Amino acid sequence: MSNEWPLWEVFIRGQHGLNHRHVGSLHAPDAELAIRHARDVYTRRNEGVSIWVVPSAEITASAPSDKGPLFEPSNAKVYRHPTFYDIPDEVGHM
């Protein structure tokens, strides 16, 4: 529907987390109200210390149909995983 407010993606940095994390989306007429709505919709239980909003239309996403070509080749490249090292016991848990 053309008269609906545009969609915004909401990212919130939690109390202890380092990075903003995608928590969901909402409708708002502009960025300022999107922040306010995000505060009301997504931080009711004291979840956040910082909010980012991004117009959903501004996000460029990879196509689900490209999943194979994009991601499968890395499956066969086990040498990219650091699993070929003997870790001395003294190092402990890594």
Next chain:
Amino acid sequence: MTPDAEALAKAAGGTGRAPLANSDPAQDLFTGLLRLGDNSLILGHRVSEWCGHAPVLEEDIALANMALDLIGQTQLWLGLAAEVEGAGRDADALAFRRDAWDFCNILLVERPNGDFGQTLMRQFLFDAWHAPMLKALEASKDARIAEIAVKAGKEVAYHIERSADLVIRLGDGTDESHTRMQKSLDVLWGYTGEMFIGDATDARLAEAGIMPAPESLRAAWDETVNHVLAEATLIRPESTFAHQGGKQGRHSEHMGHLLAPMQWLQRSYPDAKW
């Protein structure tokens, strides 16, 4: 024969009217706290009536949040009122077991919601008073009052930011939204004066440094309201007529209709818990 409301109330254990102004400091404090608690209770209940009905999901949640803020503040004010009264009542008893004539809220907060614009205008006119009121209460000589005011003040700082912003957006919006906001302002205007009219109880509370004199909050309110209305391209009504009586327990015809659904459960099933 018309039932004698006062006699009925006495029989039901009420006083038949809002607590009378007298020079008992505890009674003054009780009345002052009821006025604060009843304002936030009745406005909180009115705003909660929007739950599930707001024009968009985001505003629905925002309104519900604000209603919850106000009802949370009510618990603090009425809890303290009950403690000061010392008659074995608690915040719930004060909220759910008093009748209309025992409530001390101003008439503005019991006005019906009207449309979304009218609800926001009522909120803004109240917030513009509520914020400086709480600010002044932070300096109360009663530490319990100052403590509640600090906590509530943080919530209300957000309320005024939100309601002022939306009044500006809708006032300075489309022809339709502008017309509705001006109409809301015009119908609610006569209910704003009561916020600044003190009675003997107010004067004694102010004298004792417990609560600010209502008249002293006018300048801050005028400044906020003039600024926001100008930005919203709305015209401030010139009338200075003020409906009053709510603070003394004389309410409009809407009060009983508001209390009936709010108090129904505790009236029908006293002491019900879950």
